[in-house]
Amino acid sequence: MNSLSKKPAQKTVRWAPPASGSEIFRGIYGRSDFIHLQGASRPSGDFDVCLRSFEELLERDRQREKDGFPRKIKIGRLVRPGTKNRVTVVPTTVEEKFVHDTIAYKEDEESASGGSGEGEAGEIIDERPIDAPGAQGAGGAGEGEGGAHELESDAYEIGRILTEKFELPNLQDKGKKRSLSYYTYDLTDKHRGSGQLLDKKATLRKILETNMTLGAVPDINHIDTTRFLIAPRDKVFRILSRERDYESQALVFFVRDYSGSMWGKATEIVVAQHVLIYSWLLYQYARQVETRFILHDTEAKEVEDFYTYYSLRVAGGTKIVSAFRLINDIIEEESLYRDYNIYVFHGTDGDDWDTKGEATLPEIRKTIDYANRVGITLAASENRGISRMASYLNDSRLIEEKRAKIRLDQISKSADEQRLIEGIRRLTSEDGDER
Amino acid sequence: MQLIDQHTKSIMEGCKERAREAGLSFCDESLEYIVTNRDLLELSAKSMIPNLYDYWVHDVDVLREKGRYELYPSNPYETVINTRPAISYYNDNNPDWLNVMIFYHVLAHMDFFQNNMYFQHTWAYDFNGEALADKRLIARLRSTYGRWVDYVIEFARGVDNLVGYFNALYQIDQPEKPAREKMVDYYFDQFLQVEEEFTQVDYLKEIEAFNRSVREDGSETGTDTFFIRVRRKYPEFDEKYKNWSEKEKKQRKQDLMEFFMDHSDFLNRQENKWMKSVIEVVRKTSLFFQPQIRTKIMNEGWATYWNDRLFLEDDRINGHEIDFSKVNSQVAALSRIGLNPYALGLRLFQNIKGKAEAGKYSYTFEKLVDQKARRDFNKTNGDGLDFIFAVRRHLCDGLFIRRFVDQDFVDQHRLFVAGKKLNRSKRTWQYYVKSRKAEDYRKMLLENLYHPPSIRFSVDAGGVLNLIHVFEGYPLVKDFIANTMLGIEYLWGKPVTLETHQVKQLNKTDDKQEEPEVIWEKVKYTMDQRKLSMEWI
Numbered sequence: 001m002n003s004l005s006k007k008p009a010q011k012t013v014r015w016a017p018p019a020s021g022s023e024i025f026r027g028i029y030g031r032s033d034f035i036h037l038q039g040a041s042r043p044s045g046d047f048d049v050c051l052r053s054f055e056e057l058l059e060r061d062r063q064r065e066k067d068g069f070p071r072k073i074k075i076g077r078l079v080r081p082g083t084k085n086r087v088t089v090v091p092t093t094v095e096e097k098f099v100h101d102t103i104a105y106k107e108d109e110e111s112a113s114g115g116s117g118e119g120e121a122g123e124i125i126d127e128r129p130i131d132a133p134g135a136q137g138a139g140g141a142g143e144g145e146g147g148a149h150e151l152e153s154d155a156y157e158i159g160r161i162l163t164e165k166f167e168l169p170n171l172q173d174k175g176k177k178r179s180l181s182y183y184t185y186d187l188t189d190k191h192r193g194s195g196q197l198l199d200k201k202a203t204l205r206k207i208l209e210t211n212m213t214l215g216a217v218p219d220i221n222h223i224d225t226t227r228f229l230i231a232p233r234d235k236v237f238r239i240l241s242r243e244r245d246y247e248s249q250a251l252v253f254f255v256r257d258y259s260g261s262m263w264g265k266a267t268e269i270v271v272a273q274h275v276l277i278y279s280w281l282l283y284q285y286a287r288q289v290e291t292r293f294i295l296h297d298t299e300a301k302e303v304e305d306f307y308t309y310y311s312l313r314v315a316g317g318t319k320i321v322s323a324f325r326l327i328n329d330i331i332e333e334e335s336l337y338r339d340y341n342i343y344v345f346h347g348t349d350g351d352d353w354d355t356k357g358e359a360t361l362p363e364i365r366k367t368i369d370y371a372n373r374v375g376i377t378l379a380a381s382e383n384r385g386i387s388r389m390a391s392y393l394n395d396s397r398l399i400e401e402k403r404a405k406i407r408l409d410q411i412s413k414s415a416d417e418q419r420l421i422e423g424i425r426r427l428t429s430e431d432g433d434e435r
Numbered sequence: 436m437q438l439i440d441q442h443t444k445s446i447m448e449g450c451k452e453r454a455r456e457a458g459l460s461f462c463d464e465s466l467e468y469i470v471t472n473r474d475l476l477e478l479s480a481k482s483m484i485p486n487l488y489d490y491w492v493h494d495v496d497v498l499r500e501k502g503r504y505e506l507y508p509s510n511p512y513e514t515v516i517n518t519r520p521a522i523s524y525y526n527d528n529n530p531d532w533l534n535v536m537i538f539y540h541v542l543a544h545m546d547f548f549q550n551n552m553y554f555q556h557t558w559a560y561d562f563n564g565e566a567l568a569d570k571r572l573i574a575r576l577r578s579t580y581g582r583w584v585d586y587v588i589e590f591a592r593g594v595d596n597l598v599g600y601f602n603a604l605y606q607i608d609q610p611e612k613p614a615r616e617k618m619v620d621y622y623f624d625q626f627l628q629v630e631e632e633f634t635q636v637d638y639l640k641e642i643e644a645f646n647r648s649v650r651e652d653g654s655e656t657g658t659d660t661f662f663i664r665v666r667r668k669y670p671e672f673d674e675k676y677k678n679w680s681e682k683e684k685k686q687r688k689q690d691l692m693e694f695f696m697d698h699s700d701f702l703n704r705q706e707n708k709w710m711k712s713v714i715e716v717v718r719k720t721s722l723f724f725q726p727q728i729r730t731k732i733m734n735e736g737w738a739t740y741w742n743d744r745l746f747l748e749d750d751r752i753n754g755h756e757i758d759f760s761k762v763n764s765q766v767a768a769l770s771r772i773g774l775n776p777y778a779l780g781l782r783l784f785q786n787i788k789g790k791a792e793a794g795k796y797s798y799t800f801e802k803l804v805d806q807k808a809r810r811d812f813n814k815t816n817g818d819g820l821d822f823i824f825a826v827r828r829h830l831c832d833g834l835f836i837r838r839f840v841d842q843d844f845v846d847q848h849r850l851f852v853a854g855k856k857l858n859r860s861k862r863t864w865q866y867y868v869k870s871r872k873a874e875d876y877r878k879m880l881l882e883n884l885y886h887p888p889s890i891r892f893s894v895d896a897g898g899v900l901n902l903i904h905v906f907e908g909y910p911l912v913k914d915f916i917a918n919t920m921l922g923i924e925y926l927w928g929k930p931v932t933l934e935t936h937q938v939k940q941l942n943k944t945d946d947k948q949e950e951p952e953v954i955w956e957k958v959k960y961t962m963d964q965r966k967l968s969m970e971w972i
Contacts (some may be wrong), residue, residue: 027883028731028776033514036766037537038526057495063582068965070918073495093495096915097596098888098904112869112879115853116769119868126772126866
């Protein structure tokens, strides 16, 4: 008997081996039948549904506070490779329980896993650069494994949520520089039946639609165009129309210390906060925001997009001055100070080879002259005392002097989402009610 | 979600026949569903149980941090679930030959669920059916008590990893004795020796009298007549026996959730009694998932072993051997770095079967020290299959690894413990061979297994609940302590303390290769009026 002979037309097998990069060092429980045996991909969520539930979740969280319990929803890590305004919000939470903390105490080493094949004990069998984009995102969570319940929204939406739900301040004055708006004429509007330029793709779609309603397409896989009827109204044209165009109003420099000492939690905090600031500014300036991303250890470099900014990791020393010098150079070279409201947000753990700030302070002063606001986030460990940067900033009394222009926020490495948002308030508020 | 078509179902039924012939055993009925992306989204949030109660955390992406499986001890993407009938899920575009392979895999899982002793407490009922009733119960409660239902679920889930799973198994294994036997136990073990303080001679005389009575009148009547005499002599006996058995009942081992339900004044207030049914639902759900997470390597190994074997023997798949090999090698390949429970479990079962077949699980073999003699040893007795069936019946991952991962196995498959270290100067992560010793490999596997902390508890005179974390070389995750204790305080209704260890300092040696020495300190957390404080002990 061969019962399989009468099976329907063979479908192509879409089984593909799971990507191996992220599999490394996944524990025993990271694999499952549905994904590995059937080659399925993890399901991904639906934008509209998630957005609604996000608001419900935040509402629930506020209610928790009223009931006397701590909030539980965190705005998750936000990464989106490539395109400019796309970021991914993952509302996350964790169910706290008593669980063992199985950290490895050895410096620069992660806990052990299994392996098989050749190699003597002690031999190095594989090597991966730590600063390869996407090798291991600084945020850790959500990425790679994400998928489920991912809420894809543009950063603007998050900015709105931040402003409305988390009661972040609105910018009093949306910029002292002139907002330029002008009109251009472009072939963007559509018109059926007549117009300047035939939109072929839209027209074909329309014709197909009409013929399907007429029943002229019995089999979608074998379309016979000779039977088609074409109505004049099926032709879709583009017509010339007036469009309003804006000049960008705000320019934000995101600067992150990615030196060795920033490793782990400190990086996570800085990146998470910068994403939120970015989103909030995007909302405040009605999307008219340009961004530049700068990473530094002993040298500073500009990176292309937020994704790279988010995910790069290295290990090295720290010279904060390099970052501010690069910013000043960029501003001067491109004469940016004339057309933009400039914001600089810098995240570091405060470690600096320039212990007295002799080189750094003048550069910071220079940046302050150009910028509307410089916000520095210091993510330091609780038990390490005052950091070098904090100490030379204090000694210079720069912050008191230029309160309107520069703010400093010190965050402990164990800060939660609430604290991050509070931090943004401190960095951005106009009146300066900083502690 | 729809059932598979008749054609595919007939393939499944064919697989069942062949699997039974090979020795697997499972219930006749099973349900197979085709799932879409959207179905999977909903199902995975509920650990693939379609009727699981609704809870808002299921709708949120939970943090995928280290220790995730410690927190959520179930796999969100399982293909088959342990219900009656067993339910399994399929992609709609699987070709027939792939379905044959998956069906065998699924059937072997069903065999495992229904025969492994660690699943014993799930055998007598259908979890999905009960879950539906529970889901309705919780929905009904929510219409009355609103968000407070979710708080109770949250706080109960905060301690659901401390559920008395082994205790539940023990109670099945050691059911309560009949009343008559219990009375005999009390009379001879407690009453005569402790309360009446009989001398040895008198005690032996009583035993003799009891034995005589049983000999003359049979065990039941004999016991009864014996106790008529006892009551005549000690009129207070019945009262004392009643007191003792009540005390005994209270001393029965309970997990935290059971303890709250029985002893929390807060939960036993008339207006709060509904909370107990919510806690019971959470507790039952946790008990259901416990064996799954504790048998991952065995379960996947067993299923892969059988799909491997039965697929190639199946006469219906001629011509698809190469397709099969492609998929199977992806599933069952030992990773260069990383742990693959499918591959590891499969190799272990194959290895065990081979060794059992050669009679290597015997004293004669164990005492051989010579490598060559060990390799050449072969006293074929042909019971390899019986042996692995016994292994699948009686063991869980922990015992499986401890017993069967030996140096021969590690050598044969060239396994090693892999380390990952940071090379600062080259800015790379380096993966290296850390050890090839079976001992280290076993230790690494065991450390990777699910292992919730052990928490003992007692109540002091002031009604304060004292929790003691039994120290096993790991601290508790610090960030989670506050909210977990907040939940416990809510359910208990009075202050709660927790004794645990934490890292005081690390003494790093100059040699970076060496593990730093960890100095521990003992601390006590107190949660009172939703405020957490800590003191050193």
